[in-house]
Amino acid sequence: MDDAPLLGSVRRARDLMATGELTASDLIGMSLDSIAAKDGQIRAFVEVREVQARGEAAAVRKDDPRPLAGIPVAIKANRGVAGSLMTFGSKALATNRADNDDPVVQRLRQAGAVIVGITTMSEFGLLPGCEPASHGPTHNPLARGFSTGGSSGGSAAAVAAGMVPLALGNDAGGSLRIPAAWCGLTTVVAQPPPLSQAMSGSHPQDGVLARGLDDVLLGQHVIDGGTVGTGPGTESRDATAPRILVVTAPPDPMSATQFDVTLVRAIADRLASTGLPTSDDLDLWSDPAATGFFAAVAPRARRQILAALEAAGVAALDDVEEYTRSFLEHAGRVPQDSEVRAQADLQRWSLALTESIGPGGVVLSPTTLSDPPELGVLTGDRRIEDVEPVLGLPTSFTWVANALGWWAAAIPVPHRGRAPGSVQVMAPPANVEAMLAVCRLIEDGSMSVLDSHE
Secondary structure, three states: OOOHHHHOOHHHHHHHHHOOOOOHHHHHHHHHHHHHHHHHHHOOEEEEOHHHHHHHHHOOOOOOOOOOOOOEEEEEOOOOOOOOEOOOOOHHHOOOEOOOOOHHHHHHHHOOOEEEEEEOOOHHHOOOOOOOOOOOOOOEOOEOOEOOOOOOHHHHHHHHOOOOOEEEEEEOOOOOHHHHHHHOOEEEEOOOOOHHHHOOOOOOEEEEEEOOHHHHHHHHHHHOOOOOOOOOOOOOOOOOOOEEEEOOOOOOHHHHHHOOOHHHHHHHHHHHHOOOOEEOOOOOOOOHHHHOHHHHHHHHHHHHHHHHHHHOOOOOOOOOOHHHHHHHHHHHOOOHHHHHHHHHHHHHHHHHHHHHHOOOEEEEEEOOOOOOOEOOOOOOOOOHHHHHHHHHHHHOOHHHHHHHOOEEEEEEEOOOOOOOEEEEEEEOHHHHHHHHHHHHHHHHOHHHHHHHHO
8 A cells, every 4th residue: 555545534544444454553654654755855854753653553453443543643843742852943952852742742642643753843933934944944845945834834744745644733823824825735723712811822822734624623623632623524503604704905015916816706706606695805904903913922922932941951042043033132122011002902803803793704815925935035044124024925814813812724725826825714713613614615615716716
């Protein structure tokens, strides 16, 4: 058998194991062989757990009922796997190893997942690319020499290249959705209640990258401990019918020419043809709170970065990238009262917008404003003020969900470009069922959308 099980769904792989056509050891062997054959060029992994993974796979029985039993999974380098590297993408932490499994890793293990390796990321997850000085650039498997997006770029590349069917990442402003968009994958960012805890985009929400929505929702259900989110295929039939609000204008009008909005409009038309009410161009940016995201989240991100360095015994910033150093400087200048006020403004904006769109309201937008750039653009060797214009293209729409405390998904839609097209679907927590219904419609009808778009 070739590596087809790694390119299919988790459910298909589980079915093959249940019938005896495939064992967990077979599947893990395929994953490790694929990593050995491909990762020298792609550079998605900072560490491969070959011996441990083979041992864990050998203990999985054919009749194991756990939802991820025997499934190879990769873990982003900012979540601890006991004994493995946890570098946060930083040269300053290049030898740092986790003492214990992070709770999210514990849940994956409890569900039967086999951790095959640790994936790379931009330093401390600050940049929307994956080219850390500590590891070098990760190549997009769909467009060699171009960015994967980030910060969860290593996890995205591992899935897109067929090395694993599922990979853990996290998202504080687009770190799952941007690499999903540029690597042709699906992801969901789930915001746990209460809203006040979801407000800080500096605290990344864990999620998974996969080839389809069912696998993403299964992974999300597992890592949330079954308390947040919905298992695959269990959306309520009684949920309020979705109402689509389209946003194509970015906050910076100068960016409007960077993206072919006809792709998003073609999808909106497709959804409208199914009978869903659709409204064009929601005014998303007029609230003054939209300018306060940095003040609301950067100080907390700074505290988290400094805490990680201190915990590893790193006292100086000599080995951190120039971008990180300048980010820490800028974030350190935000007064505490400004941070608190900006957070309150974001919460007010979220409540007002949630009320405005009403029950069933779902926002449809581009995921990013550009195809992936060539490697060398989204690196950490320049200061934050020098690369700010470049950062807007991938992040213009993604950070909004984190700021609002809303759920968001990136769904791939084929089109003629350097990488697959992608649309973002987001909604307040109360409208999650409607959001997932829209995601399914887009996923199921993507080829029809492609035909009408081309």
